[in-house]
Amino acid sequence: MAAKLDELALGYASAIISALIMLLLGILGNIGIYTGAAMVMQELHMFYSLSVTGIIAGMIEAAIIGFIFAYLFGYVYNRFGKS
Template identity: 70%
Template sequence: MEQQLKPLALGLAAAIVSAIIMGLLGILGNLGIYTGAVEMMRQWHMFFSLTLTGIIAGMIEAAIISFIFAYLFGIFYNKFV
């Protein structure tokens, strides 16, 4: 029997993981840990900063981007495999 990915489940899982990681990065950045990674996130993500609203906006942005890429990956994977 052929196995297929569930694109929606894959997208939601990626979005949740990305949002959690971005939130942890914001918290650790405020503690002075992983400052190099925080600086990279500031450069790569339009809305991310170390303020509370910046962390939440970065989490939302990361979740949306991750959902889109993982969802599309699931669709293309199922189509070509």
């Protein structure tokens, strides 16, 4: 029998990791490391920029997107996985 995933726990973990990665990318982008990746994030995320408010907004946006996709993955896994 396949183990069931806790969708909420998976979603929360993904949200936290997504927000922390966005924070790290913002910090590194501001000191001149990974500027290419920071520019790509600015193009892909609506609210992200290298300002303090842009980094916080990007963290919130990444957390929401990460939560939704991970929660949906857990739901689909539990729904259609072998039981």
